Amino acid sequence: MLRGEIAKGLDHDPNFRWRGESVTRIENLSDIVFALALGMIIASAVIPQSYEDLKGYLFSIIPATAAFALLVGIWHAHFTFFRRYGVADKKIIFLNAILLFVVLYLAYPLRFAFEALFAYLLTLTGDSSRAIVLRLDYERSGNILGFFGFGFMVVHALYFFMYRHVLKKFALLELTETELQITRQSVFYHCGTAILAIVMGSLAYFTQLNGFAGFILMLSAVIGVLGRRKYPISKPG
DSSP states (O other), X not given: OHHHHHHHHHOSOTTSOOOOOSOOHHHHHHHHHXXXXXXXXXXXXXXXXXXXXXXXXXXXXXXXXXXXXXXXXXXXXXHHHHHHHOOOOHHHHHHHHHHHHHHHHTHHHHHHHHHHHHHHHHHHTXXXXXXXXXXXXXXXXXXXXXXXXXXXXXXXXXXXXXXXXXXXXXXXXXXXXXXHHHHHHHHHHHHHHHHHHHHHHHHHHHSTTGXXXXXXXXXXXXXXXXXXXXXXXXXXO
């Protein structure tokens, strides 16, 4: 009893009983794919051949860090899902396989999207050197952001379908009311973020907003707040 309370206090998800007590083979495969994709983001940088190349390589840590952090966030969502529910039926395996394919396929475009964003921000300060190297202009930066928005939409749409699937199995999983509300919050968040991503990508690709449309994704934090208000967790006592 005491040991359980201590473990709950140390748990990063104290309101949810983790049903995935052991790491499954599907998680092992997923971790390998995520690790490979993270390595691809770092390894995609050009090997420096001169002092100027070295300076460019060191500066590339900024877009590389952004891409790395985003992919770690996608991995953390994956980790949390399987720890919470421990579900690995045919539908989850199918959706997870698509997710892994998308993550692996988008590793290089993800790095390039942040490289393009970084180059564009530098042009605002008068430094167009990185934009010239990448052969970027204002319109192409919007096109790249449009591709990124589509990929980001697919990732969150897959998480939406995964959470909606386990929500239908709430009785079998014996989810508490608090766990149900947290699951509904996740469904709301991933659905809203998927819609936000496709709107952002469309505006970036088809309108004159181009790169400025990327700031729309900041509204994902608002979606999280709205989800918690729509499905509040009742506090005991």
